Amino acid sequence: MRAVVFHGPYQVSVETVPDPGIEDPGDAIVQVEAAAVCGSDLWTYRGQAAVAPGSRIGHEFLGRVIETGSEVTGLDIGDWVVAPFRYSDGECSFCREGLSSSCLDGGFWSREVVDAGQGELVRVPHASATLVKLSSDGSAPPIERIPDLLALADVMPTGLHGVRNAGVQTGDTVVIVGDGAVGQCAIIAARMIGAGRIIVLGGAHPDREEMARANGADAFLSVRGDDAVAAVRELTSDELAKRVVECVGSSGSFDTALSLVRPGGTVGYVGLPHGVNVDLARLFRGNISISGGMCPARDYLPELLPLVDSGELRPGVVFSYFGTLENAPEAYRQMDRRETVKALLRPGNPVTSR
Incomplete structure (x- = not known):
């Protein structure tokens, strides 16, 4: 064969x-x-x-x-x-x-x-x-x-797994980190659950932004790090998001996800981790939860x-x-x-x- x-x-x-x-x-x-x-x-x-x-x-x-x-x-x-x-x-x-x-x-x-x-x-x-x-x-x-x-x-079960682990409920604002297939499926899942607003962080690729919007994204941001935090703050009246879904697995993407979740919020992660180290003190200070893993x-x-x-x-x-x-x-x-x-x-x- x-x-x-x-x-x-x-x-x-x-x-x-x-x-x-x-x-x-x-x-x-x-x-x-x-x-x-x-x-x-x-x-x-x-x-x-x-x-x-x-x-x-x-x-x-x-x-x-x-x-x-x-x-x-x-x-x-x-x-x-x-x-x-x-x-x-x-x-x-x-x-x-x-x-x-x-x-x-x-x-x-x-x-x-x-x-x-x-x-x-x-x-x-x-x-x-x-x-x-x-x-x-x-x-x-x-x-x-x-x-x-x-x-x-x-990819579809994995996207849904991330959304559910983030605790997304009807009316919630959710940030999805990643514009690949899992991130796109997380958009579909969040819309299926009834999220109020879906913000996606991705790269500067018009085809991926077009796909994300067609799948239900309300905003698509081609920024990272501090610029991503500033952009999400602007979209959420400085509150950031209670629900964040991490769909990449890199150290940078996970750090960005933790920067975008507001105190008391949850990061649902399904990106295969590579080089990710989580600072527990950071979670402790903000009462931030992380939940997820292999779907x-x-x-x-x-x-x-x-x-x-x-x-x-x-x-x-x-x-x-x-x-x-x-x-x-x-x-x-x-x-x-x-x-x-x-x-x-x-x-x-x-x-x-x-």
């Missing part, structure tokens, strides 16, 4: 690798019909993650079940499914509590298992608990809904999938690059240069933009 392989900083290629097979009775093999490049994949692409050269890459995919182990239940050959970005057994204490991202026997694609999402086939451990059918009968979705459904693998995406899927099915939720708008799996190196280059927000890749003919 063909798969994307990481070879070192700024080096990914599409290569022929061994097909996966059933290794455990709870496994299933999924033929990937659509995969995504995530902003967190860029940490690996830039050589800023502990990923060894020669590893597969990618953790967002949907496709068809083509083989199952003897203990797999609830899935049939041919079912269309979406996979959350981490597999889980559905049985441990954390899974029962709705925290599948901390599953005691769970893992990540290309780490605890060899296969990853940006490939033609993936072996899925704990398939019965991990995979979610895209319809009650497992039938193929309309092609125009594939981007919306693929966004449920990670338990599997636990959000039963809630979000019906909203996509009904057309109420359209998170696929975050995709701005559409290509085939063989286009993966170019997709990575464009995302690294912030020339596109998020890439969708399909074996064979690509999905077209809507």
